[in-house]
Amino acid sequence: xxxxxxxxxxxxxxxxxxxxxxxxxxxxxxxxxxxxxxxxxxxxxxxxxxxxxxxxxxxxxxxxxxxxxxxxxxxxxxxxxxxxxxxxxxxxxxxxxxxxxxxxxxxxxxxxxxxxxxxxxxxxxxxxxxxxxxxxxxxxxxxxxxxxxxxxxxxxxxxxxxxxxxxxxxxxxxxxxxxxxxxxxxxxxxxxxxxxxxxxxxxxxxxxxxxxxxxxxxxxxxxxxxxxxxxxxxxxxxxxxxxxxxxxxxxxxxxxxxxxxxxxxxxxxxxxxxxxxxxxxxxxxxxxxxxxxxxxxxxxxxxxxxxxxxxxxxxxxxxxxxxxxxxxxxxxxxxxxxxxxxxxxxxxxxxxxxxxxxxxxxxxxxxxxxxxxxxxxxxxxxxxxxxxxxxxxxxxxxxxxxxxxxxxxxxxxxxxxxxxxxxxxxxxxxxxxxxxxxxxxxxxxxxxxxxxx
Amino acid sequence: xxxxxxxxxxxxxxxxxxxxxxxxxxxxxxxxxxxxxxxxxxxxxxxxxxxxxxxxxxxxxxxxxxxxxxxxxxxxxxxxxxxxxxxxxxxxxxxxxxxxxxxxxxxxxxxxxxxxxxxxxxxxxxxxxxxxxxxxxxxxxxxxxxxxxxxxxxxxxxxxxxxxxxxxxxxxxxxxxxxxxxxxx
Numbered sequence: 001x002x003x004x005x006x007x008x009x010x011x012x013x014x015x016x017x018x019x020x021x022x023x024x025x026x027x028x029x030x031x032x033x034x035x036x037x038x039x040x041x042x043x044x045x046x047x048x049x050x051x052x053x054x055x056x057x058x059x060x061x062x063x064x065x066x067x068x069x070x071x072x073x074x075x076x077x078x079x080x081x082x083x084x085x086x087x088x089x090x091x092x093x094x095x096x097x098x099x100x101x102x103x104x105x106x107x108x109x110x111x112x113x114x115x116x117x118x119x120x121x122x123x124x125x126x127x128x129x130x131x132x133x134x135x136x137x138x139x140x141x142x143x144x145x146x147x148x149x150x151x152x153x154x155x156x157x158x159x160x161x162x163x164x165x166x167x168x169x170x171x172x173x174x175x176x177x178x179x180x181x182x183x184x185x186x187x188x189x190x191x192x193x194x195x196x197x198x199x200x201x202x203x204x205x206x207x208x209x210x211x212x213x214x215x216x217x218x219x220x221x222x223x224x225x226x227x228x229x230x231x232x233x234x235x236x237x238x239x240x241x242x243x244x245x246x247x248x249x250x251x252x253x254x255x256x257x258x259x260x261x262x263x264x265x266x267x268x269x270x271x272x273x274x275x276x277x278x279x280x281x282x283x284x285x286x287x288x289x290x291x292x293x294x295x296x297x298x299x300x301x302x303x304x305x306x307x308x309x310x311x312x313x314x315x316x317x318x319x320x321x322x323x324x325x326x327x328x329x330x331x332x333x334x335x336x337x338x339x340x341x342x343x344x345x346x347x348x349x350x351x352x353x354x355x356x357x358x359x360x361x362x363x364x365x366x367x368x369x370x371x372x373x374x375x376x377x378x379x380x381x382x383x384x385x386x387x388x389x390x391x392x393x394x395x396x397x398x399x400x401x402x403x404x405x406x407x408x409x410x411x412x413x414x415x416x417x418x419x420x421x422x423x424x425x426x427x428x429x430x431x432x433x434x435x436x437x438x439x440x441x442x443x444x445x446x447x448x449x450x451x452x453x
Numbered sequence: 454x455x456x457x458x459x460x461x462x463x464x465x466x467x468x469x470x471x472x473x474x475x476x477x478x479x480x481x482x483x484x485x486x487x488x489x490x491x492x493x494x495x496x497x498x499x500x501x502x503x504x505x506x507x508x509x510x511x512x513x514x515x516x517x518x519x520x521x522x523x524x525x526x527x528x529x530x531x532x533x534x535x536x537x538x539x540x541x542x543x544x545x546x547x548x549x550x551x552x553x554x555x556x557x558x559x560x561x562x563x564x565x566x567x568x569x570x571x572x573x574x575x576x577x578x579x580x581x582x583x584x585x586x587x588x589x590x591x592x593x594x595x596x597x598x599x600x601x602x603x604x605x606x607x608x609x610x611x612x613x614x615x616x617x618x619x620x621x622x623x624x625x626x627x628x629x630x631x632x633x634x635x636x637x638x
Contacts, residue, residue, distance in 0.1 A: 035629055051627040052568050060628070065601040066568050073570060073625030095601070 003027055003078040003102060003316040007071035008042070009052065009061055010082035012384060013368045014292070015042035018080050021308035030074045032067060034060035036378045041370045050074060055380045061085040064092040071101055078102035078315060080308075084382065087291035088115060088162070104315040106268050106290050113264055114288040118159045118197050124285040127263035129256050132275065132284045134199035140177045146198050147176060153201045156183045160193030162287060167233060169201060204278040204436045207235075208242050209271045209289075210257035211299045211307070215314045219261045220324040221254045222303050225295055229424060230437045231347070231444075236417075237424060238295035239334040240302050243395060244433035246281070253283055260288065269311045278436050294337070294387070297366055301333035301391040333391040334398045336406070336425070338369075340383040342415035351379040356412035364391050364401045377414050385416065395433075399425055561611045563633040565626040569598035569605070573622045581622075583633070587615045595633055598626065613637040 008018045009032035019042060022029040031046040036055040043049035050070050053060035060066070064086055071079050079096050081087040081104070093108035105111065114120050118136045125131045133150045136159065137143040147154050147170065156179050158166030166187045168179040180196060188194035207230065211222040226242035227235045241250070257272035271293050273286040296307045305327075310320060341347045354375045359367050369386035377383070388409075390401030403425050406418055424430050429439065565571070573581040573596055583595050589609035598605045617634040620626055 050568065050625070051629060053628045065603070069570070069600050070568050070625070073568075 002318075003312060005030065005047075005074070005076045005078070006104070006312070007032060007067070007074065007076035007079045007101075008046065008082065009067040009070070009079065010085055010087075011037045011040060011042060011061070011370075011381065013370045013387065014082040014084075014294075015040075016045055016370050017368060018082060018308055019046045021306065021312060022080075024306070025309055025312055027312065030071075030076055032061075032070050034380070036376070036380065040375075041372070048074060055378060057085060057380060064089055064095055067092060068095045068099055068101065071096070072099060076101065078104055078312075080104040080312065080315075081291070083291045083294055088289070090115065102315050104268065104311050106266055106270065110264055110266060111290050114270075114290050115162065116159055117157060117161065117287055118195065120287055121197075121285065123264055124260055127259050129260055129285040130283065132200045132202070134197055136195060136197040137180075140180060143176060143180055143196075143198060144173060147173065150198065150200050153203075155199045155201045156180055157197055157199055158183060158187030158191060158193070159195035159197055160187060160191035162289070165190055165233070202275055202277050203438075205438070206242075206276040206278050206434055207273065207286075207437050208245070208253060208276045208283065209273040209293075210254055211269070211271055211293075211296070212257050212261045212266070213269050213307070213310055213314070213320055214261055214266050215318070215320045216267070217319065218323070219258050219266065220320060220322070220327060221258050222299050222305060222307075222327055223329045224250065224253055225298055226434065227295060228435050228437050229430070229440050231440050233437075235295065235337070236440060237334065237336045237421070237430075238298055239332065239395070239398070240298040241329060241332065242276075242434070245276075249276075249281060249283065256283075256285070260285065264288075268314050269307055278434065294384070295335055297368060297387060297389045298333040298335045301366065301389055302329040302331060303327055304330075331391055331393050332395040332398045333389055334395070334402055335387055335389045336402055336421045337384055337417075338386040338388060338406075338409070338411070338421065339417050340377045340385050340414040341417050343417040343420040344415070347417070348415075349379065349383050350415035351377045351383075352414045353377070354385075354411060354413040356410055357385075358408075358410040359386065359388065360405055360408045362401055362405055364397070365389070365405050366391065371411075385411065385414075396431075399431070559637070560616065561613060561635040561637055562631045563595060563607070563609055563611070563635060565598060565628060565630045565632055566607060567598055567600060567605065568628045569600040569626065571620050571622065571624055571626040571632065572597040572599060572604075573618070583609075583615050583618075585615055585618060589613060589615060589635065607632070609633070609635065611635050611637060 005028040006022050007030050008015050011033060015031055019029045028047045031043045031049045032052045033043045033049055034053060034055050035051050037043060038049060038051050052066050052070060053063060062085055067086065079101055086092040088111055090108040090111040093103040093105060093111055096103040121131045135146050137146055153169055153171045156168040156170055166183060168183045170176045170179050183196055184194045206226060206228045208224050208226050210224045213220055213222065223240055224242050225238050225240045227238040229237035253274060260272055261270060269292060271289040274283045275286050276283045292308060292311060300307055305322060313321065340350045342350045354371055355373060357371050357373050366389040367386060371385050388402055388405050390398040392398040392401055406422050409418055429435055583589060589595060590612050591608060591610050593609045594606045595609045596607050598607055613635040615633050616636045619631045619633060
């Protein structure tokens with residue numbers, strides 16, 4: 001079957017990105033917006049836009065019933081959910097299928113499996129992947145026993161969680177019960193699922209993930225990304241290939257990702273996340289994400305492959321445009337997320353109206369943004385303003401492009417994390433190669449002083 | 454001379470602590486005008502369709518006590534009146550205003566409280582809930598909006614006489630789309 005008109009219930013740069021991919025493929029697009037985003041550039045760029053509901057996402061972007069109704073009512077034959085919102089909602093995927101719409105992503109059954117972290121860990125172990133010691137816990141007594149066996153510190157995680165949400169670190173048995181209760185409450189509020197599991201904590205962890213793509217015939221990988229520069233489990237800077245990684249480890253990671261995707265009969269684009277122990281060099285399966293990721297442009301920079309077009313092609317019943325042997329990674333790419341967060345004031349979100357927005361156009365720089373002078377940054381959604389992707393022959397060159405771009409970037413009207421991004425890029429630890437997921441927050445204490453100098 | 458965002462905020466802070474309704478600052482090549490709007494406008498803007506089912510499109514009444522409304526700021530460089538300057542004029546409620554809102558003709562608009570399929574009657578073959586000329590009370594059902602087989606009846610939310618039906622039966626309506634225009638009592 002072929003897709004002719006795609007419904008995009010999303011906003012910001014990713015909605016614009018999908019609209020452009022549709023245009024490239026000669027497919028129409030309809031953007032579903034909230035009423036505060038109806039004048040946004042994504043809505044204006046699409047062939048049509050419809051208003052799903054008011055500003056709060058729960059009343060608009062998160063209404064799978066309204067989204068399917070809107071897709072049907074505007075004559076769409078597919079839904080591309082983007083990232084965030086309903087991108088990994090088995091309910092939306094199922095509802096779309098029931099109404100004869102193509103969901104651009106894996107089947108609802110696979111989304112459910114991947115979304116249940118306990119089940120996903122079990123499947124990964126069965127497929128022969130290393131997983132961290134851990135176990136689902138039913139009670140406090142149960143948790144104490146498991147924690148004693150695995151050892152402290154230990155992570156409390158939500159089975160229904162993901163994207164870094166619903167995670168607590170227990171340093172010792174003293175606060176374990178309190179953290180369990182807290183995580184359980186958060187998990188049931190955020191994911192409607194209060195099941196928890198404990199997992200061994202890696203002190204010096206790197207976050208490395210592998211991009212996979214699968215059609216009816218084959219599963220391929222498009223290399224790995226290192227996303228270790230994080231704040232509160234949220235990625236700040238991502239890059240590919242992962243620096244300071246022996247070739248043997250790189251191959252093993254990529255093979256493991258393909259093995260897992262095959263084991264669960266994965267279709268469409270996905271990302272298999274691993275935690276890499278920086279001390280031992282060993283890696284373990286963390287989870288699989290069933291969506292296009294924010295950081296997909298670094299992979300696109302290296303491979304020259306348009307991942308959103310691949311998603312649409314696979315979803316439409318077509319084949320991947322390239323085979324594994326045609327995947328070639330060239331150079332090094334680094335992405336940073338420019339957000340409307342006030343890094344100087346505890347990363348408070350900084351909604352408002354942008355009065356000036358200027359990022360220089362440089363060779364080797366890609367800018368994915370929905371912002372311009374006059375863009376309103378509403379308080380309801382995440383604070384991403386733009387992704388800057390530097391692509392060079394090597395890592396130093398890629399970082400150099402980003403540094404120059406950020407130095408000349410001007411955003412007026414909302415506070416941004418620009419200074420923080422520059423500090424990271426300038427930091428000798430980052431320049432030296434791999435950092436760990438705790439690095440940014442550990443060094444953050446020193447950053448505001450450094451900025452004031 | 455250029456005003457920074459911080460300067461504008463400082464000016465707003467000052468006007469917020471005074472009973473001034475309007476402030477005008479003029480310097481060479483620059484003029485700044487700050488207007489405080491009456492509470493009637495603020496009220497109409499903050500009224501959400503899902504609560505009220507309607508939006509008043511009548512023009513706001515003038516005046517009102519200070520502090521009740523929101524302040525609008527416009528900055529214009531008088532040397533070049535065509536350019537709005539560095540500050541984008543703030544337009545409270547612009548995002549909130551449905552496209553194609555009626556002019557200030559005293560009519561009230563019943564808006565779609567949700568996206569869905571607009572049905573004018575209980576079921577096919579039945580007479581419409583309302584026609585042009587029908588009198589409605591706030592709790593009079595004027596239409597049904599279907600979202601995935603869920604039928605939601607929409608009350609008028611206002612009293613008056615229907616003067617226009619804005620949408621075709623069985624078509625898709627967006628959130629906040631005007632459905633009916635009503636001449637109030």
